[in-house]
Amino acid sequence: MFTTRPTLQGTFGMVSATHWLASAAALAVLEDDGNAFDAAVAGAFTLHVVEPHLNGPAGEVPVIVAPAGAAPRVLCGQGPAPAGATIAHYTSLGLDLVPGTGPLAAAVPGAFDAWLLLLRDHGTKSLADVLKYAIGYAEHGHPAVERIGATVETVRELFETEWTSSAEIYLPGGRPPAPGALLKNPALAATWRRLLTEARAVAGAVVGPARREAEIEAARRVWREGFVAEALADFAARPTRDTSGERHTGTLTGDDLAGYAAHYEEPVTHTWNGWTVAKAGPWSQGPVFLQQLALLDDDFGAPGSGAEYGGAEYVHTLVEGTKLAMADREAWYGDADPAAVPLRTLLSPGYNAGRRALVDAGRASSELRPGRPDGRTPRLPAAASPDADPAVAVTPGAGEPTVARDGATRGDTCHLDVVDRWGNMVAATPSGGWLQSNPVVPALGFPLGTRLQMTWLEPGLPNSLTPGRRPRTTLTPSLALRDGVPVLAFGTPGGDQQDQWSPHFLLAVALRERFRGGLDLQGAIDAPNWHTESFPSSFYPRLMDPGSVVLESRFGADVIDGLRRRGHRVTVSGPWSEGRLCAVARDPETGVLSAAANPRGMQGYAVGR
Numbered sequence: 123m124f125t126t127r128p129t130l131q132g133t134f135g136m137v138s139a140t141h142w143l144a145s146a147a148a149l150a151v152l153e154d155d156g157n158a159f160d161a162a163v164a165g166a167f168t169l170h171v172v173e174p175h176l177n178g179p180a181g182e183v184p185v186i187v188a189p190a191g192a193a194p195r196v197l198c199g200q201g202p203a204p205a206g207a208t209i210a211h212y213t214s215l216g217l218d219l220v221p222g223t224g225p226l227a228a229a230v231p232g233a234f235d236a237w238l239l240l241l242r243d244h245g246t247k248s249l250a251d252v253l254k255y256a257i258g259y260a261e262h263g264h265p266a267v268e269r270i271g272a273t274v275e276t277v278r279e280l281f282e283t284e285w286t287s288s289a290e291i292y293l294p295g296g297r298p299p300a301p302g303a304l305l306k307n308p309a310l311a312a313t314w315r316r317l318l319t320e321a322r323a324v325a326g327a328v329v330g331p332a333r334r335e336a337e338i339e340a341a342r343r344v345w346r347e348g349f350v351a352e353a354l355a356d357f358a359a360r361p362t363r364d365t366s367g368e369r370h371t372g373t374l375t376g377d378d379l380a381g382y383a384a385h386y387e388e389p390v391t392h393t394w395n396g397w398t399v400a401k402a403g404p405w406s407q408g409p410v411f412l413q414q415l416a417l418l419d420d421d422f423g424a425p426g427s428g429a430e431y432g433g434a435e436y437v438h439t440l441v442e443g444t445k446l447a448m449a450d451r452e453a454w455y456g457d458a459d460p461a462a463v464p465l466r467t468l469l470s471p472g473y474n475a476g477r478r479a480l481v482d483a484g485r486a487s488s489e490l491r492p493g494r495p496d497g498r499t500p501r502l503p504a505a506a507s508p509d510a511d512p513a514v515a516v517t518p519g520a521g522e523p524t525v526a527r528d529g530a531t532r533g534d535t536c537h538l539d540v541v542d543r544w545g546n547m548v549a550a551t552p553s554g555g556w557l558q559s560n561p562v563v564p565a566l567g568f569p570l571g572t573r574l575q576m577t578w579l580e581p582g583l584p585n586s587l588t589p590g591r592r593p594r595t596t597l598t599p600s601l602a603l604r605d606g607v608p609v610l611a612f613g614t615p616g617g618d619q620q621d622q623w624s625p626h627f628l629l630a631v632a633l634r635e636r637f638r639g640g641l642d643l644q645g646a647i648d649a650p651n652w653h654t655e656s657f658p659s660s661f662y663p664r665l666m667d668p669g670s671v672v673l674e675s676r677f678g679a680d681v682i683d684g685l686r687r688r689g690h691r692v693t694v695s696g697p698w699s700e701g702r703l704c705a706v707a708r709d710p711e712t713g714v715l716s717a718a719a720n721p722r723g724m725q726g727y728a729v730g731r
Contacts, residue, residue: 126721127728129644136717136730137161138704139538140176140615143264144168145719145729147255148540151247158546159187159244160252162538163237166552167256167314169536170568171307172264174292174557175273176615177536178568180231180354181554184402186389186601188608189244190545194601196387196402198592199236200573201229202457205589206373209579212587217366220575220587222662223559224364225372227572229593231354233552234345236384242338244546249321249338253314260567261311263304267725270305270557274298277558284363285561288569292557310567313350320344342383351379353565362561365662374570389601392416392469397632398603404465404584405457407660408598411621413447414440416474417481423633431633432649432677434684435483440629441654441671441690442481444622446491448657453492453500456584457592463584467495486689488669490657503578505664506657535597535615539706541715547708549599549611551620575662596660600624604710612705614720618660619653623701626651643705643718650676651700667691674700698722706730 130136135152139145148165152158162185170178185197207229212220221227241252274281274292281289291307292298299305324340325333344350358372389400392412399415401408421427422439429435454463467473477493492500535553540546554571562569576594577587585594596617602610610631614623630646651674655667672693673682686692704726707716717728 125642125644125648127644127718129642130717130728130730132715132731133543133713134715134731135161135540135542136706136715136728137165137538137540138706138717138719138726138728139165139169140536140702140704140720140726141169141172141267142725142727143172143259144538145727148538149729150255151252152542154251156247156251157245157544158540158542158548159240160247161540161542162548162550163241163245164252164255165538165540166237166550167253168259169538169552171256171259171310172267173536174307174568175270176556177233177552178555178557178571179234180568181552181556181571182229182232182573182595182597183236183550183552184406184595184597184599185236185240185548185550186400186402186599186611187240187244188547188601188611194389194400194603194608196389197236197240197384198387198402198405199232199384200405200592200595200597201232201382202590202592203229203574203577203587204373204375204378206375207574207587207589209581209587211373212579215370218579219662219664220577220579221364221366221370222575223572224362224370225358225360225374225560225570226364226370227575228358228372228374228560228570229573230374230378230382231555231571232382232384233554235342235382238338238342239384242335248334249341250318253318257311257314260307260314263306265302266299266305268301269723269725271298271300273558280363287564288557288562290564291562291567307567309564313566316349317341317344320348346382347380350566351376353563354379354570357561357563358570372570390465394418395420395632395636396604397628398606399628400601400603401598404455404463404594405592406595406598407451407455407618407621409455409465409468410447410451411598411600411625412469413450413474414443414621414625416469417443417446417478423629425637431630432681434681434688437652437673437677437681438483438486438685438688438690439481440626441652442487444654445487445656446477446480446493449490449492452490452502452506452658454495454584456594458584464495464498468493484688486669486685488656490668501583503580503583503658506666535617537599537613537615537702537704539611539613539704539717541611541706541708543713543715545708545710547601547608547611547706549601549613551597551599551613551615553597553615576660594660596620598624600628602628607710608708609710610705610707612703614701614703616702618655622653623651623703627701627703627705643707643716647701647703647705647718647720650674652677653700672700674698702726704728
C-alpha cells in the first residue's frame with residue numbers, strides 16, 4: 123500500500139502530535155530521561171502556543187493514561203458549568219441556544235489542572251522542566267502555520283472593533299500573521315514565568331523529591347485562587363459581543379475556579395475481534411466509538427464477507443452504524459446520574475443485535491433513530507426534530523474549528539500520543555480556549571473557552587445546561603489493548619467527526635493484522651476517510667444534514683456511485699480532506715515502538731527513535 127510517510131519504528135520512545143514542534147518538545151523530554159507523561163505535558167503546553175486557534179490553557183482535555191503494568195484510566199480535564207449557568211438565566215436573556223463564542227459559553231477551565239495532575243502523579247520532571255519549551259516559543263516566537271492566519275482573518279473585524287486585546291497578539295502590524303512569520307505571545311510567557319516564581323515561593327523550604335510535588339500543587343493553587351483566577355473571573359464579568367450579536371457577561375466566578383479539580387475515572391471498554399478499546403464515559407462522545415464496534419459482526423471486513431475493507435458496502439455499513447450510535451448519543455449521553463445513562467445496555471449484545479437489524483444493506487436512512495434501551499422512551503432536543511430549520515447561518519468564530527460539510531478544512535482541535543521505552547502510554551485530545559472563542563485576557567495572554575455551547579437550553583435532557591455538570595464534549599482519545607495489555611494510543615481532532623475517523627482507522631489496523639499480518643499505522647492513517655452529519659452538531663448553531671456523507675475523492679467512482687445508489691447524499695471532498703489522526707503503538711512481546719501521523723494539512727508529525 124502506498125503511504126505518504128513510513129511508519130516510524132524504534133525502541134526508545136515515540137511521539138505523534140498535530141504540530142511538529144509539540145512532537146519535538148515531547149521527544150526532547152524523553153531524551154532528557156523523562157517518561158511519556160512528562161513528555162505529554164511538555165507537548166501539550168507547546169500546543170497551546172503553536173496552535174492557539176485550536177486550543178489553549180483555559181480549554182479542556184480528556185487523557186487516557188496507561189502506566190506500564192497498570193490498567194488504563196481516564197484523566198478528566200473537562201470543567202463543569204459554573205454555579206450561575208442556569209437555563210433560566212440564559213433564556214431570560216432571550217437565548218434559545220448557548221452562544222458559540224463569548225463568556226456565556228465558558229465552562230470552568232479544565233486543561234491546565236489536568237496536565238498538572240498528570241505531571242504530579244505520573245511524571246518525574248519539575249514544572250519548570252516541562253514548561254520551558256512553551257515559554258521559549260511564546261517569548262521568542264514560532265513560525266506561524268498557515269491556519270493561524272486564515273483563522274484570524276475570519277474574525278479580523280471582530281478583533282479590530284470589539285476584541286482588541288486579541289488584536290494586540292494576533293494582528294501584528296494590523297494584519298493576520300503570514301505563514302512562516304514569527305508569532306510571539308509575551309503575555310503568555312510572562313504568565314508562566316510568574317506562576318513558576320509564585321509556586322517556588324509557596325513551596326519554600328521543601329527539599330528533596332517532595333519539592334517537585336509541592337511546586338506543582340502550589341501552581342495548581344495559583345491557577346485556581348491566585349492571579350490567574352482573578353484575571354479570568356474579572357474578564358468573564360466584562361460585557362463581550364458573542365454570536366448572538368449582543369454583549370453579554372459570563373457566569374464564571376472565582377468560586378467556580380477555586381472549587382474545580384481534575385480527576386481520574388475508570389474507562390468504558392468494548393472488545394471486538396480481540397481488540398479492547400478504552401474510552402472516556404458518556405460525558406464525552408467516547409462510547410459512540412464503542413457502540414459502532416458493537417454493531418459490527420465478527421466477520422465484518424473479512425474477504426468474502428460482502429463488506430470488504432474500503433468498498434461501498436463497507437462504507438455504507440459504517441455510515442449507517444454511525445447514525446444509529448449518534449442518535450443514541452443525542453438521546454442518552456451526558457454528565458447525568460449514571461442510572462439515567464443506560465450505558466451497559468447500549469453496549470450489550472442483545473441491544474446491538476436489534477439495532478443492527480435496522481441497517482438496510484440497500485438503502486441509506488435519513489432518520490434520527492435512537493433506541494429504547496431497557497424499554498425507555500428516548501427524548502431528543504427540539505433541534506433534532508424533523509421540523510428543525512437546517513438553514514441557519516454560521517457566525518464566524520462559532521463552534522469548534524473542524525471540517526465543514528462541503529469538505530473544506532476550517533481547522534481542527536489537537537491531539538497528542540506518547541509511548542516510552544518503559545511501556546508507559548498516553549493519548550490526549552486538548553481543545554477549547556482557542557483564539558476565536560473569547561477575547562484574550564490581556565494579563566494572561568490566552569482566552570476562556572466555549573464548551574457550554576454543547577449543552578441544550580431545554581430542561582430534562584441528559585445534556586441540558588446544569589450548574590456543576592460537565593457539558594458533553596466531543597473530545598475523545600482512544601487506547602486499544604490486546605489481552606489486557608495497552609498496545610495502541612490514537613486519536614484525532616475534528617469535533618463530531620472524531621469518533622467517525624477513529625473507528626475507521628482502528629478497523630484498518632485490525633483488519634490488516636487479522637488477514638495480512640503486522641501493523642501499518644501510517645497506511646491506516648493515510649487511507650481514504652469519510653464523515654456524516656446526519657445528526658445534530660455538537661456546536662453552535664447545532665445544524666444537522668440528514669442523509670449526508672462526505673468522502674475523500676480517493677475512494678473512487680465505484681464507491682461513490684455505490685453509496686449514491688443506496689440513497690446517500692454524497693459530497694465528494696478533496697483527496698486529502700478527512701481525518702487528522704495521530705497514533706503510537708508498542709509490541710508487548712518485542713518492545714518495538716511505532717508511530718505515525720496525519721499528512722493532511724502538512725502539520726502533524728511523528729518523531730521517535
